[in-house]
Amino acid sequence: MSRSQRVYAWFDDRLDLDEAEQFMGKAFPAEDSFLLGEVALFSFVMLVLTGIFLGFFYEPSTTEMTYEGSVAQFQGESLPAAFGSVLQLTYDVPFGMFIRRFHHWAAHLFVASIGLHMLRVFFHGAYRNPREINWVVGTTLAILAMGAAYTGYALPFDEFASTATGIGYNIAGSIPILGDPIAAIVFGGDFPSSATIPRLYFLHVFVIPILIAGGLALHMGLLVRQKHTEAQREDDVKPVDSGTAEAAADRNRETVDREDDSVVVGLPAFPNQTAVSAVVFFLTLATLSALAGFLPVHNIAEYGPNNPAGTPALIMPDWFFMWLYGFLKVLPSSLGFHLGPIEISAEFLGGVALPSLVFLAVFAWPFIDRRRDSVHFTADPFERPVQTGVGVAGVVFVMIASIAGMNNLLAEALGTTTGAVNLPLLLAMIVGPIAAFGVVHRAISRERTTADTAAQPDGDDRTEPPEVTDDE
Ligand code: HEM
Structure with missing residues (x-):
């Protein structure tokens, strides 16, 4: 037994890898539009990774600090720590500006790909029995994604963002009976108060990501359990004959009937679908890197720190x-x-x-x-x-x-x-x-x-209703 085989046997004894191998052979239908869900998944992974980096430097507090960074207009000034730390992160931390932009664009791609994925599922009727539960889980994920974006928007505590997120505070407060308690729990009472930023930060980096991660685990678990939908087959599906040893083994498999809905015809999860997913992952990474490299995001130095007395001319x-x-x-x-x-x-x-x-x-x-x-x-x-x-x-x-x-x-x-x-x-x-x-x-x-x-035969003009x- 070679060393690698011994290592495999060691893990196999403990983890029953043969069974996992069966799972790796699961078919994934080869449809381009099915990759939108993966883009959403990878955007989330990147949001978490870049978010961890930002978390090392961000200070979730409105306590005043003296700014000593490199933005001349604020040097020596007393600024809320949240605002000052984002300035520092953007202009003084190596790769800080790039990662901040990356996180921003990943959030946009996350929401956009969720929206498109949802439309794909809708127009394909992939929400129908038995996938209703996954539709409900997915819709919850979409709402959570918007919640994550909202709470993140407020964090730099600049004049523009805090005015815009203040609209959410007013909306929460408008809910009859429950308005005040909700505003107190989410925003810590008045907006913006010293409790607002820590509350929104906790929701943004802990509560919502954990709920999204849990929801995603459920979403994927249901997907595997219920199998993926598949596009209508044009014909019976014959085993592929590519002349390889696998294909020779495949030849012994039976042809799948066009109507047979008990099996999924597609690429095996490993290695084929994994290779496709890896391409989608790197394309997502490349797209976000290009966006982060070339497109600036919310310029907080221009807006200045939150100013309760002022309102920016244009709130969007x-x-x-x-x-x-x-x-x-x-x-x-x-x-x-x-x-x-x-x-x-x-x-x-x-x-x-x-x-x-x-x-x-x-x-x-x-x-x-x-x-x-x-x-x-x-x-x-x-x-x-x-x-x-x-x-x-x-x-x-x-x-x-x-x-x-x-x-x-x-x-x-x-x-x-x-x-x-x-x-x-x-x-x-x-x-x-x-x-x-x-x-x-x-x-x-x-x-x-x-x-x-x-x-109809011979183009006759029978007037039966369409099937x-x-x-x-
Ligand atoms: C965090 C957000 C989400 C992620 C990361 C995600 C990810 C995925 C992935 C990777 C798949 C398998 C590939 C595909 O069919 O695209 C999938 C399938 C599915 N998703 Fe989502 N999804 C999300 C949100 C949603 C939303 C908002 C809905 C609908 C409201 C939804 C409903 C479904 C359904 C019903 C399936 C099964 C589709 C089928 O079998 O054809 N998902 N999701």
Whole structure:
């Protein structure tokens, strides 16, 4: 027995590696869009690694310190430690600026890839029985990712970021009855108070990442347990004959029937899928390095430390919060009302009630579009007028709401006031998605009718309705 075999046998005795080997042979369907989830996963890994680096230098405190770093305009000044430490980190710690930018862009890529991954799962119908639970876990992960971004945004304690995150404090405070306790727990009472930064820091570096890591373990565990969905096969799948020894062994395997949903056809997890994933990992790393190298992020030296007396001219949340900000901007304050002694403010309706309804609809979707039997194959979005229509309507809704979040820029571009654009934006948020649904539904239904008519022998003109699939 060679030394490497002895080492293998040592581990095998203890860990039953033969069984693990079987797991490594699990098939992973070779579909490019399935790699979006991996991009999200790798972005999270990079966020944790870069976050650890930043944690060595960041000071989660608003206590004043004398700044002695290299930014001339603040030298010798007394600054809140959080702000001063981020200045130090950016301009005096070797690679500090690069890692800070990397962390920033990884957060953006994390949220973007989660959004795209979610759309991929939606349009492929991969949320259907038995994967409803994983859809619910995934939606929770999406909310947690936004929570991580929000709490991180506040940490440099500069004038811009703390004013923007203060909007969240006001929204939390607007929740009837629970508002004050929630604001006290999350923000430590008033915003910003000396307790705010330590609270948000603890949430950002401990509570939320642990919840995300736990959620991810569950997400991946369910994925392995339930197997991955697979695109419809065009034909029966014959064993590959590439002339290698493995292929010779493969030849003894049976052909997989086109309809057989008890097995997944794809690349073995090891080594093939691992090699693909490694490429995705390094591409993610390279993309983030390029972004961090070339694109600056939030310039805190320009904004200066938080100043309770001042308000920056333009407050903008990150792009992924823009749709929520849009709700706040276009809902008129006159919508608020009283339920006995309880105030239901427009801020609560736009900042809490409406977003909660949106997320509730997302959570509930697999139970609305439900299946009695489990499905293994992904659906073709061009075969599902209702579901694809709903998906496109959802995207249009979020896009119009995001434009509403930038109503001031729109008004400026049109040479008018924000008041003048708010009502059209509110109407567009209602009419736009309905119109999008109508157009998509009609286009797909018509396409399917044409395809079904063309498929009939001799192009005869029988007027039977198109075949209804189980996706209807
Ligand atoms: C932290 C965020 C997330 C990460 C890192 C992540 C990662 C992944 C990965 C790597 C896969 C397998 C490859 C693939 O199908 O893309 C997957 C599958 C899946 N994800 Fe996620 N995901 C996240 C969030 C979400 C969200 C927001 C949803 C939906 C609301 C979701 C629903 C699903 C479902 C249903 C599957 C199974 C898909 C299938 O079998 O075709 N995930 N996820």
